[in-house]
Every structure is written in C-alpha cells, then in structure tokens.
Amino acid sequence: MRDFFLTHEDRAFRAEVRTFMSRELAPKVNLIERDQDFSAQLALVRVLGQAGYLKLMFPDLYRGALPKPGLTHAVIVSEEAAYLNYAFETTIATALSCAYPIHRFARESLRERYLLPILEGRSLGSVCMTEPSVGSDSAGMETRIRFDEEAGEWVVSGVKRYISNASKANVYIVWGVTDPDLPPQKGLTAVLIPAHAKGLTFPRLYDFVGRRGSIVGEVAMDEVRVPGENLLGEVNGGFNIMLSAFNFERVILGGSGLGVARAAFDIACQHAQSRVSFGQKLGQKQLIWDMIAQMSWKIDAAELLTHRAAKMYDSGIGGKDLMREASQAKLVATETAVFCADRTVQILGGDGVTRQYGKAEQLYRDARTLPIVGGTSEMCKYLIASREMPSLRLNL
Ligand SMILES: Cc1cc2nc3c(=O)[nH]c(=O)nc-3n(C[C@H](O)[C@H](O)[C@H](O)COP(=O)(O)OP(=O)(O)OC[C@H]3O[C@@H](n4cnc5c(N)ncnc54)[C@H](O)[C@@H]3O)c2cc1C
Structure with a gap:
C-alpha cells in the first residue's frame, strides 16, 4: 500500500x-x-x-x-x-x-x-551558504560578518555561489564567520540581507544540465551593511540555524526526489505496457520486470522514509534527533530519482533520449542535481553513520 x-x-x-x-x-x-x-x-x-x-x-x-x-x-x-x-x-x-x-x-x-x-507568494527568499572554495565543508567559510558598534550595523563581505533564486529573491539569508578564533561550528552567524542593500550584486547566473527555468547564481557582498536587528538568532549561533534548516530542507528534498522518481516510473510503466518488441509487450520481458520491480520498491522505500521523517518533525522531534531520519529520506529519495530516471530512459530506448518524445530526457537531466543539493549523498551517509556510532567523532 x-x-x-x-x-x-x-x-x-x-x-x-x-x-x-x-x-x-x-x-x-x-x-x-x-x-x-x-x-x-x-x-x-x-x-x-x-x-x-x-x-x-x-x-x-x-x-x-x-x-x-x-x-x-x-x-x-x-x-x-x-x-x-x-x-x-x-x-x-x-x-x-x-x-x-x-x-x-x-x-x-x-x-x-x-x-x-x-x-503569501508575493516575494521570494534565498539561502546563501555555499562559496567558491567551500561546499560540503562549511567550516572553511570565507564570508566575513562584523558588527560596526558605532553604526549599530552588521557588515558583510564575501562571495556565495550556486545560490538558488539569486537575483530574483527579495531577501537573502547569508552565513558568515563572525569569530575566526572560535572553532568553525561556534563562530558562524546568519544575517538577513534585503535585495536592495548597497554592495549586494549578482555577478553570474549558471546554466545547468537540468532544472531548466530555475535561477541559480552567484551572490557577492562588498561591505554590505544591514541594521543590527537583521541578525538571525544569536551572534555565533549560525551553525545551529544551519542544522535545523538542513533537517527541514532534507525532508522537503525527499518530496522532490519522490516527485521526480514517480514521474519517471509512470512513463516507464506506461511504455512497457504499450510498446511491442519481439512480438510481445516490452513489459512482459523479464529484464524489464526487473527494472520495474526495482523502481517500485525503491520508490516505496523512499516514500516511507520521507513520510516518517515528516511525521517525526510534525510530532515535535527535531535537531539532532531528526538528523539521521532526514538524511536517510533525502539520500534514498534523491538517489531513487536518479535511478528511476536512468532506468526509464533505458526502457524507452531512443525515445528516452529524444526531446520530441516526452519528458524522460528532462527527468534524467533534472534528477542529477538532487543528490548534490542540500547536502550531497556522501554527506548524508556520514551523518547517518555518525548517529549510528555515537562514540566516534564524525571524521570528514
Ligand atoms: C542546482 C544547484 C542549486 C543550489 N542551490 C544552493 C542554494 O540555494 N544555497 C546554497 O548555499 N547552496 C546551493 N547549492 C550548492 C550545493 O549545496 C553544493 O553544491 C553542495 O553542498 C556540494 O558542494 P560543492 O559543490 O562545493 O562540492 P564539494 O563539497 O566540493 O564536493 C564535491 C564532491 O566531493 C564529495 N566530498 C566532499 N567531501 C567529502 C568527504 N569528506 N568524503 C567523501 N566525499 C566528499 C561530495 O559529496 C561531492 O560528491 C546548489 C547547488 C546546485 C547544483
């Protein structure tokens, strides 16, 4: 069921x-x-x-x-x-x-x-963590945030890349280092920067293999000043904000992966039941059964994990107690999307890689970003394993 x-x-x-x-x-x-x-x-x-x-x-x-x-x-x-x-x-x-x-x-x-x-859908937001030299390893962030006591303002300088909704969002959450002398997890702060802030620019938009139509670009901050009240949470409390945002984002990404996987699976099932090859429906061949069965159970596994994580969150479980489940949901659903898009292209043959015959090729391109965004599959595996072996420190 x-x-x-x-x-x-x-x-x-x-x-x-x-x-x-x-x-x-x-x-x-x-x-x-x-x-x-x-x-x-x-x-x-x-x-x-x-x-x-x-x-x-x-x-x-x-x-x-x-x-x-x-x-x-x-x-x-x-x-x-x-x-x-x-x-x-x-x-x-x-x-x-x-x-x-x-x-x-x-x-x-x-x-x-x-x-x-x-x-209310009247404006967009954006979150800025990734930098040119820092992706998975957020500890090495180079963006600097300092407080100008006299002006009562936060001053932000740095460059973020691969930022979704860059240049289209009305407000940006930016993470940066406030205290370089503290360990990275303790010296990060998050502030809100409105799109009209002086010194905020969008030097480049990227062209991706998939997700066509979405906007992803660079966000550069040159001594951007925002009022003191634009601080999120506490000074040096940015890492915990990042953690809770990741839990939320990863469960949502479970839903994204499921949507892409299901879209591909429906195309595969439909094709396998209508295309005739060697005198029989393609779906009657055992090698095709194997692919359909694998897609089916992977989607169900992804769905169960994603819904479990969402229900856990809705029952009040969060923070580190949700980290393993949110990471499992994201990992399995996004890898399932890639698997299903790939197998669907294979089942469709030439039609799978042609723009003229439906959407399989688009799903194949779209799916590929899923195991990269919001914490790569490798990072999710580290987080899962670290929860299973609490006596060992996470060693990246
Ligand atoms: C379409 C798109 C939209 C995005 N939107 C946003 C956004 O809105 N906001 C934002 O902040 N970021 C965004 N990102 C960035 C995304 O979060 C990063 O790309 C991701 O975190 C990986 O970082 P990286 O690209 O620098 O790769 P790296 O961190 O350099 O990693 C490269 C590869 O090495 C692996 N790797 C790294 N370290 C280890 C290790 N210790 N052991 C084993 N393997 C390792 C990774 O898993 C990955 O496979 C977006 C990216 C894309 C592609």
Missing part, C-alpha cells in the same frame, strides 16, 4: 493539491522548461501563496482547511509540484528554506517585513 504513513486527511489533501497542480502548473511547464520564462513561475508562486500552500509549515499563520498543517503537507506539495516540474518546485522549496529560519529565528519586526510576503 502506498501512502501508508498518511492519514485519511493527508490523502484528501494530496488529492486536492494534485488537482490544483494539474490546473495551475501543468499548463505552464513548457513556459518554464523550454522558454525559461521566470515570470510564469512568479505568477504561479503567487497563486500557490494565495491558496495558503506556502504556510503549511507555519501553523500560527496558516488559515486553511487543515486542522493540523505541517511538514507532511509541505512535502506533499513538493512531491506533487516536482512530479510536474522540478525546476518550479525548487523555486518554492528555496523560498520556504528561507522562510523557515526567519519564522524561527528572526526578530518580530523582520518577520513582519519579510516572512508574510514570502508565504
């Missing part, structure tokens, strides 16, 4: 979101993928916000029909969006990854200014 962890209410919500996505997103996927029309995405984000789907993670702000909205429902939205178009799903998932720390760690005045516009 699919959806085993979901309640009757969760399933009804999924049906509602699926209808919503086929009405609103499905007609726009060509504009996003082929024409790379970002204004089409912005219009969709607005519709999604108006429907209340961006507030699911924030029960105090949510005003929709669900009595207990939560991460489970946000994952459902991600899965259904990614099923139709992964690029669009990354635009909203990134905005939510920015909204989440603002909701939890920002001063009230900033929440009012920046949070509601994101959750």
Whole structure:
C-alpha cells in the first residue's frame, strides 16, 4: 500500500493539491522548461501563496482547511509540484528554506517585513551558504560578518555561489564567520540581507544540465551593511540555524526526489505496457520486470522514509534527533530519482533520449542535481553513520 504513513486527511489533501497542480502548473511547464520564462513561475508562486500552500509549515499563520498543517503537507506539495516540474518546485522549496529560519529565528519586526510576503507568494527568499572554495565543508567559510558598534550595523563581505533564486529573491539569508578564533561550528552567524542593500550584486547566473527555468547564481557582498536587528538568532549561533534548516530542507528534498522518481516510473510503466518488441509487450520481458520491480520498491522505500521523517518533525522531534531520519529520506529519495530516471530512459530506448518524445530526457537531466543539493549523498551517509556510532567523532 502506498501512502501508508498518511492519514485519511493527508490523502484528501494530496488529492486536492494534485488537482490544483494539474490546473495551475501543468499548463505552464513548457513556459518554464523550454522558454525559461521566470515570470510564469512568479505568477504561479503567487497563486500557490494565495491558496495558503506556502504556510503549511507555519501553523500560527496558516488559515486553511487543515486542522493540523505541517511538514507532511509541505512535502506533499513538493512531491506533487516536482512530479510536474522540478525546476518550479525548487523555486518554492528555496523560498520556504528561507522562510523557515526567519519564522524561527528572526526578530518580530523582520518577520513582519519579510516572512508574510514570502508565504503569501508575493516575494521570494534565498539561502546563501555555499562559496567558491567551500561546499560540503562549511567550516572553511570565507564570508566575513562584523558588527560596526558605532553604526549599530552588521557588515558583510564575501562571495556565495550556486545560490538558488539569486537575483530574483527579495531577501537573502547569508552565513558568515563572525569569530575566526572560535572553532568553525561556534563562530558562524546568519544575517538577513534585503535585495536592495548597497554592495549586494549578482555577478553570474549558471546554466545547468537540468532544472531548466530555475535561477541559480552567484551572490557577492562588498561591505554590505544591514541594521543590527537583521541578525538571525544569536551572534555565533549560525551553525545551529544551519542544522535545523538542513533537517527541514532534507525532508522537503525527499518530496522532490519522490516527485521526480514517480514521474519517471509512470512513463516507464506506461511504455512497457504499450510498446511491442519481439512480438510481445516490452513489459512482459523479464529484464524489464526487473527494472520495474526495482523502481517500485525503491520508490516505496523512499516514500516511507520521507513520510516518517515528516511525521517525526510534525510530532515535535527535531535537531539532532531528526538528523539521521532526514538524511536517510533525502539520500534514498534523491538517489531513487536518479535511478528511476536512468532506468526509464533505458526502457524507452531512443525515445528516452529524444526531446520530441516526452519528458524522460528532462527527468534524467533534472534528477542529477538532487543528490548534490542540500547536502550531497556522501554527506548524508556520514551523518547517518555518525548517529549510528555515537562514540566516534564524525571524521570528514
Ligand atoms: C542546482 C544547484 C542549486 C543550489 N542551490 C544552493 C542554494 O540555494 N544555497 C546554497 O548555499 N547552496 C546551493 N547549492 C550548492 C550545493 O549545496 C553544493 O553544491 C553542495 O553542498 C556540494 O558542494 P560543492 O559543490 O562545493 O562540492 P564539494 O563539497 O566540493 O564536493 C564535491 C564532491 O566531493 C564529495 N566530498 C566532499 N567531501 C567529502 C568527504 N569528506 N568524503 C567523501 N566525499 C566528499 C561530495 O559529496 C561531492 O560528491 C546548489 C547547488 C546546485 C547544483
């Protein structure tokens, strides 16, 4: 049985979101993928916000029909969006990854200014951790954040790269070193930078193999000044904010992986049941059965792990207690997306690698970024193993 962890209410919500996505997103996927029309995405984000789907993670702000909205429902939205178009799903998932720390760690005045516009789909957010010389190894961050006592302002200098929604977001959460003398996990701070801040520029946008239509670029900060109140959490408390943001992001990425995997699997099953080869349906060949069976159980495993992590979060489990489960969900769902997209291309043969015959080739390209973003598969494995062997220090 699919959806085993979901309640009757969760399933009804999924049906509602699926209808919503086929009405609103499905007609726009060509504009996003082929024409790379970002204004089409912005219009969709607005519709999604108006429907209340961006507030699911924030029960105090949510005003929709669900009595207990939560991460489970946000994952459902991600899965259904990614099923139709992964690029669009990354635009909203990134905005939510920015909204989440603002909701939890920002001063009230900033929440009012920046949070509601994101959750109502009127603006976008972005999170900036990765740098040219630092990706997985965030300890080596070179961005510097210092406090100018006289002006009462934070001053930020550095370059971030591979930043989703760069140049399109209205607000950026930036992590940097405030105290280089402390161990890296203790000397990081996060601040909010509005898009109009002087000294904030976007020198380059990247062209990726997949996720076409999403915007990913460089964010450069040259002595950018923001008011003291733009601090998130505490000074030198940035690492813990990063940890909790990663838990949230990884469970959402479980939903993204599931959406892409399911989209590929449906194409494979449909093709295997209709294409005739050597006088029989392709799906009657045992080698094809093997591929279908493997995709099937991998998707179910990914779904169970993702829904378990989301339900754990919704029951109040977080921080280090969710790290293993969130990492497992992200690891298995994103690797499953790559596996399913690859096997689907194989089952389709020439049609699988041709733009003229459907979407398999797009899913193949889209899937490949999934095990890289939000903590690579290797990093997720380290985190999982470190929780299983608590007596050993994580040795990267
Ligand atoms: C499309 C896209 C969107 C992104 N969006 C954002 C964003 O919005 N915000 C943001 O901050 N970042 C973003 N990123 C960056 C992403 O998080 C990083 O690419 C990722 O963390 C990996 O860092 P890296 O690319 O520097 O690779 P590296 O850290 O250099 O790693 C390269 C490879 O080596 C492996 N590796 C590294 N260390 C070890 C080790 N100790 N043992 C074994 N293997 C190891 C990694 O797993 C990886 O396979 C995005 C990236 C992409 C591609």
